Amino acid sequence: MIKLFISDLDGTLLGMNHYIKPEDIESLKELNQAKVELAVASGRMDHDIAQVLNKVGVTGHRISQNGAFVYDVNDNSIHSRFFEAAMAKEVMNFIEEEPMVKTVSTEDKIYTSEHNEWVDLISTQLFQNIIIEPALTSQFGNHIAPSKITLHGKEDDVILAHGRVQKQFGNKLDSFISHESCVDIMPQMINKGNGIKALLHSIGVEPNETACIGDSFNDLPMFEVTPHSYAMSTAHPDVQKKAAYVVDHVYEAVEDLKTKGLH
Template identity: 30%
Template sequence: MIRLVVSDLDGTLLTKEREVAKHDREALQMAVERGADLCLASGRMQVELEHVAEELGIPCHEVSQNGSFVRTKEGEPLHQSAFSPKLTKEIFQKTRDVNLFMMVCFEHDLLSPVDHPYGGVVRERLFAPIQLVDDLPKRFDNGQFPCKFSYFGDLELCQGLKEELDRHFAGEVDTLISDKDCLDVMPVGVSKGVGLQALTRHLGIQADEVLCLGDAFNDVSMFRHFPRYSCAMAHAPEGVRREASRTVASVADGIHQVYAE
């Protein structure tokens, strides 16, 4: 029996117009009617997940910022994480001059130290504002530390920065190409999969009672921790599809396949 359906947002549940398709909404409602809870798991901020849950009209558990924060559908916080002061300052100094749009992510704020032409592209896809802040180092000095660094722009530049950070901060950070134009940098060990484990432990749900759906490398940790009903979107990179137990055309397709078994 499926007790928890977990869906990524961008490229999975959300269309290019940032909406939920009717067939996906109906499939999720069917899962709820059959006794499952829903969870949204995304690199987006919690307030953005709440926006999608409101559109669905269904209370949802939330794993936000790639697993940095976990909350139940009742609003109970289960987990949170952030970079250490040392790593925060080192990553910021090393990447502040890259030719990519930098977004420094906190639980309730998205900040950028410098405006960049690609910033407009990013702002159009989000449900929350990005603030331009030129004194980020002062915030770090005052004890405010981010949960994630994100870099947007040319994919080759993102991949090159990923390789550089992997070498320089080996064993200290996890780097993920989370979209066609985005590199996410997380504290080592923080992931959607680990965040989802905290939720399932709290709910008393076993791994083989979880259906998870995603399309990007930041979803792979979910597939590895909850492999039985792991669904990758058909458009996902091959490396993502290899990690899932099945490839599906949509959220609705994945739900209907699993429930038909």
Template identity: 25%
Template structure:
């Protein structure tokens, strides 16, 4: 019997990276009416995720920044696994030296370098030169989503974060240049005590090796006195694997890679076809 439902956002619950469809909303409310605890598990910051639910008749628990944080429905921090501060600063330094766009997730704020906006648009322009037939609408939408996050701020340098007392929970590196992204990933692959996960084709996340959606779901389920066998999870990408593998019932989106789909119990429709609603409706019938 499902008692907790964990939902990823981008590529899963969100249509085109921005909206929660009426059918998905209705399905979530139907699950709530059955007494199911609905939890959001995302790579986004908690406050950005919470903003999506401001007009809902309920506020969910948020597993944020790929499991580095858990916030209760009131927005209070319940649990966190931040990066070691000096290590985080050293990794941000490397990203700046390699002129990679990044976002540093701290409590209540997302920080990105001032050069970031220009850099990403330059990379899109370069793509257009090398692949003139490419449809750039998707890339431009990705940039719009990044810069449209709640509490998003540009900083002059990573050194600004040295001056704060804030923990750094997660670092996102992002590029439309495939070689540049791979090279960036390789520079962190041998660092102990961190995990590198991907939530999209054009990014990777640097986080504490104990921070994952799976670990956070385990901690939250224990807090709510719910067995993992009674949890369901839905996701579409590699940062979702840890929770999909431990949930009693797992669903991959129709738009997920085959590797993600193969580890799940159920493959639903794509995020642009109300795949979350399709899955919820299916298990509520059982």
């Protein structure tokens, strides 16, 4: 039987302008009422995940920033990880010439070095404002402890930038295309899969008692944790291939689990 159901946010549970399908809300509430624990695993901030869980009206664990931070349903910190300041500075220097907006996340804030129209556009899809800090990199290790560095831009630029980052830092850090418009750069071994493993160990749930659903390349480590993995039909074909099943909506994954007698 499934004891834990994990959902990604953007492109999976969460649509544009923070829209959530009523059917998905009802399916998660049904799981909550059936004593199946819920979790959200996202590249977003912990604050964003908490807001979504509150909007849905359910309780759940939170795996934020691709596994950099893990909190259980009672707000206990299970795991946290930051960049070493020197490595974060090296990354920022390397991506300086990329034709994209660069943001730096800490545990609870998002920074960028200059304001432009793209920053405003990105901000509309977040649950908090991006802070403008012109001396951003110089604050690393002092007032700013980076946990995630993100490049935002057009899909073609995202693909090229991800390739360059992988080539330069492949054995020093992890990077993911978390959305067609984003490349997330993380400390080494920080991913949703390892974040979920930390959660499972803490709450005493086995991988085969877990189901998950996602739609992006940063969900692939999550798919590897459990045999009950679902990819959204809108996901890239390479993402779909790595999941056990493909569905159109979150609620369809819940219904499938019920049909199989796992829920």
